[in-house]
Amino acid sequence: MTEEEKQGLRQLKADVIVYLQGEREELYRRFREALVETDPRIGEYVLGCILHPEAHNLYELLGVKRFFYLLSRYEWRPGRVRHFFRFYEALKFSGLEGRRRYRLTPVQAFIFANIYGFYHDGLRLIRTAYLFVPRKFSKTTSVASMALYDMLFGDHNAQAYIGANSYNQAKICFDEIRAIMSGLDPDGRHIRINREQIFFKDRGRDSLIRCLTANAKTQDGLNASLAILDEYAQARDTSGKSGAALKNVLTSSMGVRKQPLTVVCTTASDVVDGPFARELDGVLQVLREELENDSIYAAIFMPDVDDAESDPATWRKVQPHLGVTVREDYYAKEWADAQLSADKLLEFRTKLLNIFAVNERSAWITSKVVGSATRPFALGAFGRVPAMCALDLSESDDFSAVSFGIYRQQERSFWFYTRYYFPEGALEGHPNERLYRIWAEQGHLTLTPGDVIDYRVIVDDILAANREVELLGIGYDPWKSQEVINMLAAAGAKNVLRPVKQTYGYFTAPVQSFEHGIKTGHVFLNDNPINGFCFGNAILDEDNLENRKPVKRAADRKIDGAITTLMTMRLFIDYER
Numbered sequence: 001m002t003e004e005e006k007q008g009l010r011q012l013k014a015d016v017i018v019y020l021q022g023e024r025e026e027l028y029r030r031f032r033e034a035l036v037e038t039d040p041r042i043g044e045y046v047l048g049c050i051l052h053p054e055a056h057n058l059y060e061l062l063g064v065k066r067f068f069y070l071l072s073r074y075e076w077r078p079g080r081v082r083h084f085f086r087f088y089e090a091l092k093f094s095g096l097e098g099r100r101r102y103r104l105t106p107v108q109a110f111i112f113a114n115i116y117g118f119y120h121d122g123l124r125l126i127r128t129a130y131l132f133v134p135r136k137f138s139k140t141t142s143v144a145s146m147a148l149y150d151m152l153f154g155d156h157n158a159q160a161y162i163g164a165n166s167y168n169q170a171k172i173c174f175d176e177i178r179a180i181m182s183g184l185d186p187d188g189r190h191i192r193i194n195r196e197q198i199f200f201k202d203r204g205r206d207s208l209i210r211c212l213t214a215n216a217k218t219q220d221g222l223n224a225s226l227a228i229l230d231e232y233a234q235a236r237d238t239s240g241k242s243g244a245a246l247k248n249v250l251t252s253s254m255g256v257r258k259q260p261l262t263v264v265c266t267t268a269s270d271v272v273d274g275p276f277a278r279e280l281d282g283v284l285q286v287l288r289e290e291l292e293n294d295s296i297y298a299a300i301f302m303p304d305v306d307d308a309e310s311d312p313a314t315w316r317k318v319q320p321h322l323g324v325t326v327r328e329d330y331y332a333k334e335w336a337d338a339q340l341s342a343d344k345l346l347e348f349r350t351k352l353l354n355i356f357a358v359n360e361r362s363a364w365i366t367s368k369v370v371g372s373a374t375r376p377f378a379l380g381a382f383g384r385v386p387a388m389c390a391l392d393l394s395e396s397d398d399f400s401a402v403s404f405g406i407y408r409q410q411e412r413s414f415w416f417y418t419r420y421y422f423p424e425g426a427l428e429g430h431p432n433e434r435l436y437r438i439w440a441e442q443g444h445l446t447l448t449p450g451d452v453i454d455y456r457v458i459v460d461d462i463l464a465a466n467r468e469v470e471l472l473g474i475g476y477d478p479w480k481s482q483e484v485i486n487m488l489a490a491a492g493a494k495n496v497l498r499p500v501k502q503t504y505g506y507f508t509a510p511v512q513s514f515e516h517g518i519k520t521g522h523v524f525l526n527d528n529p530i531n532g533f534c535f536g537n538a539i540l541d542e543d544n545l546e547n548r549k550p551v552k553r554a555a556d557r558k559i560d561g562a563i564t565t566l567m568t569m570r571l572f573i574d575y576e577r
Helices: 003-022 024-030 032-037 040-051 058-073 078-090 106-117 139-153 167-184 243-252 275-287 312-318 330-338 342-352 367-373 433-441 455-465 482-496 504-519 529-536 560-574
Strands: 118-120 128-132 159-164 191-193 197-202 205-211 226-230 261-266 296-300 386-392 400-408 413-423 445-448 470-476 497-499 523-526 538-542 548-552
Touching: 003 024, 003 040, 003 058, 024 032, 024 040, 024 058, 032 040, 032 078, 040 058, 040 106, 058 106, 058 275, 058 296, 078 106, 078 139, 106 118, 106 128, 106 139, 106 296, 128 139, 128 275, 139 159, 139 167, 139 197, 139 205, 139 226, 139 261, 159 167, 159 243, 167 191, 167 197, 167 205, 167 226, 226 243, 243 261, 243 275, 261 275, 275 296, 312 330, 330 342, 367 504, 367 523, 367 529, 386 455, 386 560, 400 455, 400 560, 413 433, 413 455, 413 529, 413 560, 433 445, 445 455, 455 470, 455 482, 470 482, 470 560, 482 497, 504 523, 504 538, 504 548, 504 560, 529 538, 529 560, 548 560
Parallel strands: 128 261, 128 296, 159 205, 159 226, 226 261, 386 470, 413 445, 413 523, 470 497
Antiparallel strands: 191 197, 197 205, 386 400, 400 413, 538 548
């Protein structure tokens, strides 16, 4: 995340605090029925957010603002909310002291009120609910109660499905549901339970709850009224055998239902490139009012941009049940354990702080290191000094990169200046469309005309750069740069064109030199946020000869700027005066 993006989030939180605190009395007067008369715990949570915003993250506060917006626009049914509350509190869930009933906490009351309280044209408004919460947030009891509620009080032929990325994960929730139902009907007079399904036939009802495996290819013919995706953040883009494929199958089966509900209940993971991580971006845009979708509800519990992961205030912000259903000393103990190894620290960050993270042992050049090496400078800032250039080209699938490198003898430092290009016609519908448009508006990404990269723009920029610096070498991938190389050669650059092999052995020396330089303060990068994006997407891979080269963290992660920077470094290593 760039500093500009962080500042935008800081300002957004300040703005929503001003709004909620300034309008508090009027909002309470207008919506007393929902805040107090439906159940006072709803108002208790809302008031806590307004009066103590420092204890709540940005997206919690935006969720409160969105609650008032929905109250002003749609029908509120307090009876439906109270009915679900009574149902939940009548169930017996597993616990340390055996099976017992639990009262809803204020934050749980707020969550369920959002999901079940709003109606439009006689039908429930919310069709998709995202519960992005840390471990020990009562996820299992939440989704179990929703599945049971759908089976007993939903459509007469309700079909609730519990799915996850693995069968064992789905069974954890399903087994809890099965135990609850066995307690409700110990003689089996109204329900029939087997290993993977629960059937309820009574008073004209013929409904079921079913546990699903992640093999979505076997799930045709479903008619889901409720789909619960547990630990969806661990899903990967694996054809036909992933939580993502299962979610698609379930949601596509809901076409005949009048008020279907999909519940994504998950904690963060190290799958930073998975379908949920991308989906979450859109959900956060809805909360920030950048996208409009009133059928979505999202409960988001994670740190704000400036929160220290070692701060107990951060732990309380992320885990509102700390001291309620989670022992007061739990986070402190886990944080102490997290200092023992990279694996434990990753577990603390993903499962307890609820942030997407990767094992630092696999990270190469972190965004923090890139940030410390970033300097605002123009390519010609040092005069027409000797320089190297390298390029990595795409056609239409994503951006191309061109890096220029300058070595300053008096400081023994390298200065790398990278430019990025993308075809304007390929923006619409691209997975990173919004991000690329922001970069283009800020001048960090050059949009070329047409649906594919216009190589003439890149060639013209390289030739123009040669008037600012003296290009001693222009490095290129010999396998995919022929058109640009021909254009550069025709323009008079033939004598400085240098093929740079993309093998592991060819990258080992520049990797070592770049690592040493950036960590000792002798390598600097221009202030383009795409640099951090590229280096952050790269991890080091090693062949059987212990040669090292950065590779993509995942197939759709771009590292072009990192590659061209290292290619430029390679040209310096090979240069003979």
